[in-house]
Amino acid sequence: MLDSRRVVYISLMIAMGSAIHLIEGALLPLPIPGIKPGLANIVTLLALYLYGLKEGMLVALMRVLIGSFIGGIFLSPGFFLALSGSIASTLIMAFLLRQTKCFSMVGVSIAGAVAHNTGQLIAAAIILENRAVIFYLPILLITGIPAGFLTGYLLQCLLKRSDSSTILNGFIRR
Amino acid sequence: MTLGDRLLIVAILISSAIAALFIYLKPFNKELINEQTVIISCKGAVIKKVTLSEKRHGKTFNVMGRIGLVTVETLGKQIRIQEAPCHDRLCIRQGWISRPGQSIVCMPSELLITIEGNSPVDAVTR
Known part of the structure; x- marks a missing residue:
């Protein structure tokens, strides 16, 4: 059923995700190439939490698409890296959110971040036709933990405060 | 943070350590x-x-050029043309190459041997 309220909220999430994605890419200096906190993942996780796999995937894919249009990397290697990472992390997070009970938002987010990095690395290996990128795997696995922790923790704070905020109430109380 | 979260973090740390090893x-x-x-x-x-890799032993093989068989020899990370049917034999005189970006050309055979990758320097004059 095409619930217009739902459509508006998903669109809002896509817009927020794209904005966070771009601001993060433009403003935050990267200590190590290819590593960033992935704050835009908050929005994907929120969509997964509130709606489900289909909507979460939609938000993630549209964010990557719009982000690449604005950033000018559409169909470049970086675009495919972001795409594969997003798909992998969304699938993993959806599975952990829906099928298991033992993880909080932080755990789901960490798993998503690690899956994102792994997915990116596999895509990089395929695009570059080079197995040597596997050298990055341990680094990316470890850096996924603080990145996932940060986004998961922020989302948890967001959900806690949703009772007192009217805008967020619209999100949370469907 | 639930127990599951902590276990997950530990599991990721352990697996990355194993992967690193x-x-x-x-x-x-x-x-x-x-x-x-x-x-x-x-x-x-x-x-x-x-x-080509350092561990690999030398070997020779033939490739078909335009005017006949060309014998190519590899030794470690080096490669050269050992034998060619051309008259001037310039390709043989180019000798061994081993760095990325280097190449050997045999014009009569219309043969080109290139080591893939970017050369660490722009150009080399000899």
Whole structure:
């Protein structure tokens, strides 16, 4: 059923995700190439939490698409890296959110971040036709933990405060 | 943070440590970095790809050029044309090449041997 309220909220999430994605890419200096906190993942996780796999995937894919249009990397290697990472992390997070009970938002987010990095690395290996990128795997696995922790923790704070905020109430109380 | 979260973090740390051990310490990775791919092409079409690494022993093989068989020899990370049917034999005189970006050309055979990868320097004058 095409619930217009739902459509508006998903669109809002896509817009927020794209904005966070771009601001993060433009403003935050990267200590190590290819590593960033992935704050835009908050929005994907929120969509997964509130709606489900289909909507979460939609938000993630549209964010990557719009982000690449604005950033000018559409169909470049970086675009495919972001795409594969997003798909992998969304699938993993959806599975952990829906099928298991033992993880909080932080755990789901960490798993998503690690899956994102792994997915990116596999895509990089395929695009570059080079197995040597596997050298990055341990680094990316470890850096996924603080990145996932940060986004998961922020989302948890967001959900806690949703009772007192009217805008967020619209999100949370469907 | 639930117990599951903590277990997950520990599991990721352990698996990355294991991955690091395997990836950074295993000897095969030395070879992985040091490998170079050589592309042999005739009339612009790739006819053979050879992998060069320090561990590999020397060997010779023939490729078909435009005017006959050309014998190529590899030794470690080096490659050269050993025998060619051309008159001037310039390709043989170019000798061994071993660095990425270097190439050997045999014009009569329309043969090009290139070591893949970017040269660490822009150009070399001899």
